[in-house]
Amino acid sequence: MIIIDKLGLNIKKFRNIKKLSLKELAKEIDVSPSMLSQIESGKANPSLNTLKLISKNLDVPMFTLFEEENKESAMIVKKENRIRITSGRTNSDKYQLSYDLLSPDMKGDIQLCEMKLSGFQYNSDDFNIHKGEEVAVCSLGKIELMLETGTYLLQNGDSVRIPSGTKHRWKNPGKEDCAIIFAISPPIF
Structure with missing residues (x-):
């Protein structure tokens, strides 16, 4: 399942790292700034194509947008x-x-x-x-x-x-x- 809240927080984090405004990234991925804001706040679920465009424009692999901090040494995925x-x-x-x-x-x-x-x-x-x-x-x-x-x-x-x-x-x-x-x-x- 998509973890929408973590997804939105990560998109915002990587957008800020790239020093892109909400409006700039929204224009690049062809969505409204309002829609991007809803995605970042966890109120909207982006399509797969939108996710691909976001990851491309933020220069991060798509799955990175869903990651949570993993501080364990064992790396098992159930x-x-x-x-x-x-x-x-x-x-x-x-x-x-x-x-x-x-x-x-x-x-x-x-x-x-x-x-x-x-x-x-x-x-x-x-x-x-x-x-x-x-x-x-x-x-x-x-x-x-x-x-x-x-x-x-x-x-x-x-x-x-x-x-x-x-x-x-x-x-x-x-x-x-x-x-x-x-x-x-x-x-x-």
């Missing part, structure tokens, strides 16, 4: 305590696209996440490109990896390495849910 970001319906069993952070935080050298897609969904409207190598394994169903050079079908258990700077996009080719577990180094998502 399934029920994962940070989850969803698109579409927000209850945990019904979604179009969801991301779970499997790493305890964004402080390490690698980030581990799980992405689930419901039937016939894409993970984004366009190709993604980022610094950092990504390794993914299909953990549920079948999923298509779309690159500029072609499309590849991964079945449950298949894995792939995507080099840094490679444009890519994921698609669920069927009506049943599918999922991948992916690692990115350095953490950028």
